[in-house]
Amino acid sequence: MQMKVGLLFSLTGITSITERGQYEAASFAISEFNEQHAEIEAIVRDISSDPRKSAEEAEALALDGVKIFIGCYTSACRKAVLPVLEKYDCLLVYPTLYEGQEDHPNVFYTGEVPNQQVHILIDYFMHHYGKRIYLIGNDYIYPRETNEQVKTYTSGKNGEVIEERYVPFGNQEFHEVIQDIILKKPDVIFSTLVGKSVPAFYRKYKQMGLSPESVPIFSPITKETEIEAMGAEFGAGHYSSASYFQSLSNPLNQSFIQRFHRFSEGKKPVSSVMYNTYLGTKIVLDSMLKLRAFDREKIMGYMGGKRMDTACGTLRVDANGRHLSRPVKIGKALPDGQFDIVWDSDKNINPEPFKISTRKASRVNEIVLEAWGQISEEAIIALSENGTIQYLSRKAAELTGFRKGNRLTKKMIGQLNDAFQVISHEAKHKHLLLLKPRIGRKSIPVMKFGRVRTRNEQYQLELETARIAAQSTANVLILGETGTGKEVVAKSIHEMSDRRNGPLISVNTGLIPKNLIASELFGYVEGTFTGARKGGAIGKFEAAQKGTLFLDEIGDMPMDLQVILLRALETKRIVRLGDTNEREVDIRIIAATNRNLPEEIAYGNTFRSDLYYRLNVLSLTIPPLRERPEDIEGLIREMLEELKDSYGDGPDQVNGEALQLLVEYPWPGNIRELRNVIERAYLLARSKARDITQDDFPANLRGYTARKPMQQLSLREVEKDAISKALRETKSVLEAARKLGIARSTLYRKIKEFGISI
Ligand SMILES: Nc1ncnc2c1ncn2[C@@H]1O[C@H](COP(=O)(O)OP(=O)(O)OP(=O)(O)O)[C@@H](O)[C@H]1O
Numbered sequence: 001m002q003m004k005v006g007l008l009f010s011l012t013g014i015t016s017i018t019e020r021g022q023y024e025a026a027s028f029a030i031s032e033f034n035e036q037h038a039e040i041e042a043i044v045r046d047i048s049s050d051p052r053k054s055a056e057e058a059e060a061l062a063l064d065g066v067k068i069f070i071g072c073y074t075s076a077c078r079k080a081v082l083p084v085l086e087k088y089d090c091l092l093v094y095p096t097l098y099e100g101q102e103d104h105p106n107v108f109y110t111g112e113v114p115n116q117q118v119h120i121l122i123d124y125f126m127h128h129y130g131k132r133i134y135l136i137g138n139d140y141i142y143p144r145e146t147n148e149q150v151k152t153y154t155s156g157k158n159g160e161v162i163e164e165r166y167v168p169f170g171n172q173e174f175h176e177v178i179q180d181i182i183l184k185k186p187d188v189i190f191s192t193l194v195g196k197s198v199p200a201f202y203r204k205y206k207q208m209g210l211s212p213e214s215v216p217i218f219s220p221i222t223k224e225t226e227i228e229a230m231g232a233e234f235g236a237g238h239y240s241s242a243s244y245f246q247s248l249s250n251p252l253n254q255s256f257i258q259r260f261h262r263f264s265e266g267k268k269p270v271s272s273v274m275y276n277t278y279l280g281t282k283i284v285l286d287s288m289l290k291l292r293a294f295d296r297e298k299i300m301g302y303m304g305g306k307r308m309d310t311a312c313g314t315l316r317v318d319a320n321g322r323h324l325s326r327p328v329k330i331g332k333a334l335p336d337g338q339f340d341i342v343w344d345s346d347k348n349i350n351p352e353p354f355k356i357s358t359r360k361a362s363r364v365n366e367i368v369l370e371a372w373g374q375i376s377e378e379a380i381i382a383l384s385e386n387g388t389i390q391y392l393s394r395k396a397a398e399l400t401g402f403r404k405g406n407r408l409t410k411k412m413i414g415q416l417n418d419a420f421q422v423i424s425h426e427a428k429h430k431h432l433l434l435l436k437p438r439i440g441r442k443s444i445p446v447m448k449f450g451r452v453r454t455r456n457e458q459y460q461l462e463l464e465t466a467r468i469a470a471q472s473t474a475n476v477l478i479l480g481e482t483g484t485g486k487e488v489v490a491k492s493i494h495e496m497s498d499r500r501n502g503p504l505i506s507v508n509t510g511l512i513p514k515n516l517i518a519s520e521l522f523g524y525v526e527g528t529f530t531g532a533r534k535g536g537a538i539g540k541f542e543a544a545q546k547g548t549l550f551l552d553e554i555g556d557m558p559m560d561l562q563v564i565l566l567r568a569l570e571t572k573r574i575v576r577l578g579d580t581n582e583r584e585v586d587i588r589i590i591a592a593t594n595r596n597l598p599e600e601i602a603y604g605n606t607f608r609s610d611l612y613y614r615l616n617v618l619s620l621t622i623p624p625l626r627e628r629p630e631d632i633e634g635l636i637r638e639m640l641e642e643l644k645d646s647y648g649d650g651p652d653q654v655n656g657e658a659l660q661l662l663v664e665y666p667w668p669g670n671i672r673e674l675r676n677v678i679e680r681a682y683l684l685a686r687s688k689a690r691d692i693t694q695d696d697f698p699a700n701l702r703g704y705t706a707r708k709p710m711q712q713l714s715l716r717e718v719e720k721d722a723i724s725k726a727l728r729e730t731k732s733v734l735e736a737a738r739k740l741g742i743a744r745s746t747l748y749r750k751i752k753e754f755g756i757s758i
Pocket residue numbers: 451452453480481482483484485486487488489552592594635638671672675743
């Protein structure tokens with residue numbers, strides 16, 4: 001029986017520190033199997049911590065006849081591969097602890113689920129160290145999902161998550177996070193950092209004077225392999241939990257380690273994810289041999305209920321062959337990089353991947369609350385038993401300044417009564433507060449920042465960051481949907497900074513052909529390429545000397561150029577294309593994007609996390625126009641003034657009914673769309689010598705009134721309708737984009753997102 005097995009591991013990339021060890025463990029299990037049966041051909045593919053690459057490599061191997069896969073360390077990679085497993089009916093041995101919330105019929109999960117690892121760590125540190133917890137993780141599925149469960153679990157035990165921080169996948173800069181830890185003085189840190197972030201965090205932790213004696217770090221991830229990567233002195237005293245530790249002194253483990261070290265020709269540390277890889281591979285291969293079949297269903301059926309003696313005790317595969325029941329230990333790292341076992345469950349803990357659901361119940365509740373929050377006059381806050389905010393509507397956040405996860409004391413709840421009419425409803429495990437501003441409460445005064453004016457509390461907070469940015473030379477990242485005014489804010493920052501007498505140069509990376517971006521930014525010398533100007537040309541970096549460079553649509557920057565841009569930002573020097581001279585540049589960068597860069601870093605691999613980090617020294621998010629209806633009237637007034645200057649006398653105002661419609665419309669194209677609507681209406685009303693009325697609005701906006709009652713709950717539907725309508729009424733995508741007041745690239749993205757056919 002000859003059989004191909006696909007090994008999907010990141011031999012390079014952010015999590016390669018850990019996955020190389022898993023790859024060796026899988027190879028070892030296959031080599032032991034082949035010593036007796038010589039039937040397995042292992043085909044390894046480097047997935048480089050990249051979900052898209054994982055799916056592509058898995059599909060190529062599946063087409064080549066591979067039925068069994070081993071690997072996919074990160075949850076993002078595992079989830080990306082699931083559709084391939086389904087399509088070709090393959091089996092994945094997933095040998096890594098994970099966040100649970102999944103029980104896929106094509107996966108044999110040999111790592112620990114949260115109730116076998118995370119809950120145990122929490123019980124331990126709450127008992128020994130305290131209940132004030134600081135969560136730090138990378139920004140992707142595993143840390144976020146795990147932390148949702150940590151919050152629920154700890155709040156049920158009167159613990160308090162005092163901070164929850166996420167850094168980009170691969171981030172290695174922790175100065176600011178550790179300063180924050182020093183300031184907030186938690187009892188413990190719970191870390192779900194992975195890959196290169198792990199050594200960077202632990203090292204900086206010690207270097208900045210924190211120690212496990214004062215605030216220990218508990219992490220389900222940081223094991224022997226990661227401790228070796230950081231240097232044992234940095235890991236010593238911190239904790240982890242798993243079924244397996246290299247230091248287990250039973251004969252099965254000693255024999256395993258000896259054989260493994262002989263195989264790998266060295267004394268590399270062995271960690272639980274490695275042992276789980278070895279074990280999973282061995283169990284599946286042995287089952288195949290017994291059955292003389294590769295059929296996924298048969299293998300899983302055969303494995304279901306099996307017991308086996310292993311280096312970490314007697315394990316049992318659950319009835320459907322997907323998870324393991326296992327004993328669990330807690331280890332405290334020693335100065336030699338091994339773990340001292342400080343707690344042992346002694347008996348098996350059954351896997352309960354859905355023990356704490358972050359989806360079903362809470363999501364349904366959230367959906368109900370969300371919908372209610374949108375239509376209700378009142379602001380809504382839902383508290384857990386111990387007063388932690390589990391949900392608050394946008395209105396509630398605006399009125400109170402509270403955030404999800406804040407804990408409200410009885411006194412704070414009492415104080416709300418002074419400012420609001422409060423209706424309080426206490427049910428089992430939940431406390432619901434409905435707030436109505438007291439009549440006569442003054443509206444928030446307008447805040448001005450350059451050309452920007454806003455009454456919106458959230459936007460005012462963001463503009464505080466813009467003010468700080470104006471007084472510093474730090475790089476700034478402006479986030480916000482298309483047309484929200486990112487360029488206007490960038491301009492205001494420049495004009496209010498010390499650089500106001502220098503140039504402000506804008507580059508829209510999304511609009512420049514990819515092969516010309518480098519020469520646009522960095523310039524070139526004569527003869528560098530066909531069509532190059534005589535005498536060469538300077539690029540935007542040099543043109544912005546002593547001023548500000550505004551990089552719009554930074555999310556569209558190709559990966560290879562991101563490396564060059566990062567270097568220029570770090571060294572403050574550039575080299576013109578075709579030149580060898582380095583030139584110093586003294587500029588401040590403001591970048592903007594309407595894309596979700598952390599998500600693209602984690603799942604899409606289209607943006608470098610180090611560049612993101614460099615740009616994101618100060619960041620501010622401009623709320624979409626639909627979230628600040630209180631600003632619409634003021635914006636219209638300004639626009640009418642400007643239009644009067646350009647076109648001469650015209651209507652002074654929008655009539656009441658029309659204004660109401662403008663305030664309620666969801667504005668997918670934000671201020672740009674509002675501007676287009678007002679300009680058109682101004683000209684039409686002017687020709688009729690009257691105020692602006694609904695008749696002066698385009699059909700998609702007028703039509704909004706008739707459909708309003710149904711639409712209130714679904715802004716996406718409104719947006720989709722507006723786009724479909726604009727496409728029907730125009731001859732090209734470009735024309736439709738103009739009509740909607742959004743960029744063509746944004747319209748293409750939305751067409752794809754909504755599945756509209758053109
Ligand atoms: N505060 C404001 N007052 C009046 N007009 C504004 C304001 N902010 C933005 N605008 C107008 O809205 C339009 C879009 O603004 P801007 O180009 O700054 O948005 P953006 O977020 O950078 O858009 P994109 O993401 O598409 O590049 C412009 O016509 C601008 O003049």
